[in-house]
Amino acid sequence: MTIFLIGHDFKYETEATVKLFFPAMRFAFCTEDAPCAGDFIRTVFTEDRILVETSLSGVRRLREASLSPDGDKHAAEHTLCRTLYAHLTEATGVTPPWGMLTGIRPVRMLTAAVEQGSTLEQAAAHMQQTYLVSEKKLALAKATARVQLPLLQGLAPDAISLYISIPFCPSRCSYCSFVSHSIAEAGELIPAYVDCLCREIRIYGELIRALHLKLDTVYIGGGTPTAISAQQLAQIMDTLQSSMHLDGIREYTVEAGRADTITREKLEVIRRYGADRISINPQTLNDAVLRAIGRKHTAQQAVDAFLLARSMGFDNINMDLIAGLPQDTPDSFRNTLDRVIALEPESVTVHTLTLKRAADLYAQGERQIANPAAAMVDYSSSCLPA
Ligand code: SF4
Structure with missing residues (x-):
């Protein structure tokens, strides 16, 4: 499958999100807009919008999202991943149980937030809203964090x-x-x-x-x-x-x-x-x-x-x-x-x-x-x- 990255350099984040739906597929990456005969995922940044277009088994779909005008790179990356995630959820019928989370141990995200002053409930709510984690996995992450936190908090500096x-x-x-x-x-x-x-x-x-x-x-x-x-x-x-x-x-x-x-x-x-x-x-x-x-x-x-x-x-x-x-x-x-x-x-x-x-x-x-x-x-x- 070909992944087009047009007008941005979020290759790692794009690939990680796509892999949630196509875990062992190999991808070719293209930074030039060009016609593509086979399956493809095209991600395009314009001045104020993100376009995600897919052609999967001959079915084409298009989705758009607005980019925040302040130019924040982290926000742009998140908007891209979220738009791509929503698009691929619809296109494939797959809802990953850990949502958009990739490359991090979910429990680490919770325990880190608690170390910085959040309650476990606040940290879990943030994780669910930001990364669309399922209720079942959220409950598992919280239960595991409850076991780990006393051990981490007992660590000497x-x-x-x-x-x-x-x-x-x-x-x-x-x-x-x-x-x-x-x-x-x-x-x-x-x-x-x-x-x-x-x-x-x-x-x-x-x-x-x-x-x-x-x-x-x-x-x-x-x-x-x-x-x-x-x-x-x-x-x-x-x-x-x-x-x-x-x-x-x-x-x-x-x-x-x-x-x-x-x-x-x-x-x-x-x-x-x-x-x-x-x-x-x-x-x-x-x-x-x-x-x-x-x-x-x-x-x-x-x-x-x-x-x-x-x-x-x-x-x-x-x-x-x-x-x-x-x-x-x-x-x-x-x-x-x-x-x-x-x-x-x-x-x-x-x-x-x-x-x-x-x-x-x-x-x-x-x-x-x-x-x-x-x-x-x-x-x-x-x-x-x-
Ligand atoms: S490190 Fe583990 S997975 Fe790799 S070859 Fe050894 S036993 Fe197998």
Whole structure:
């Protein structure tokens, strides 16, 4: 599809709004007005108006809005997005549940407004009026904010969180757009990476002491931190322990990630160095879906990894799932979630699949994944309390 941007430079905002309706479609952008034979979205700024014209499957539509005369760029951007959003809602029959919100965690918007003096109700009303968020999602965002606010308000001004990345995985998942390398291709880099990381951890330890900061949480993520050997993981966690004050931190997480990397030996390392939370991330417990996304482990291996961790005394385990994976269906997702809940992890995180340019699936032109993610997310909301 071609997107015309005539007389303005709001490319990012235009694309983000269009993607709400065409999530995995690729676009060509054109800043010159020209005839177009296929589907297109034309956005035009004149001196005092915004015109949005679409041709979708041969049906043409036009919408106009007035531009504020004061030339305010932020207001112009918002008017463009709102006009485009209203136009595409009508043209496609789709009403995105999070309204026009893109590129921001909705709850962050609420908690930031509360930090600046609004009440939660005022912040939520503003979010709904400005971004047209549905009642259901607004209620979810408020419930989540109510959980988060006491934690955020309890943060000392000198508190910091540390994130350590281990950018290696046993193989690359087809939906992945993270900075991570498959061990088959880049495994020889791991020893040097671990050495450099340990050097950096020591430098950060000195900085934290010099600046009198207080470490509040640590998260070792990736990639897949357990993709490296138990000895390499121990080297990193030992360096962390000797470089920073870990006593009294509120949470210390290691993302154990993929089931095919989790061993008793690595879990022992994690426990020995004091991490009190792990995340085991099957994404799905459907073997066909696991194969479709390029995972090399089975659902049973993910369950076994969880049971092993539990038997070793881990009492704070998160499990990540993704709604909308290729070949997944609402029934199979429901089955996955029910099995995960039956394991009684302390938390479950449900992500929604987003294909970004770095993902193999995106490169393969996977644009119209049959994506019943909304039904999966609804089911998750109904069985997982905030
Ligand atoms: S486990 Fe995560 S980081 Fe690793 S390839 Fe898969 S999606 Fe990417």
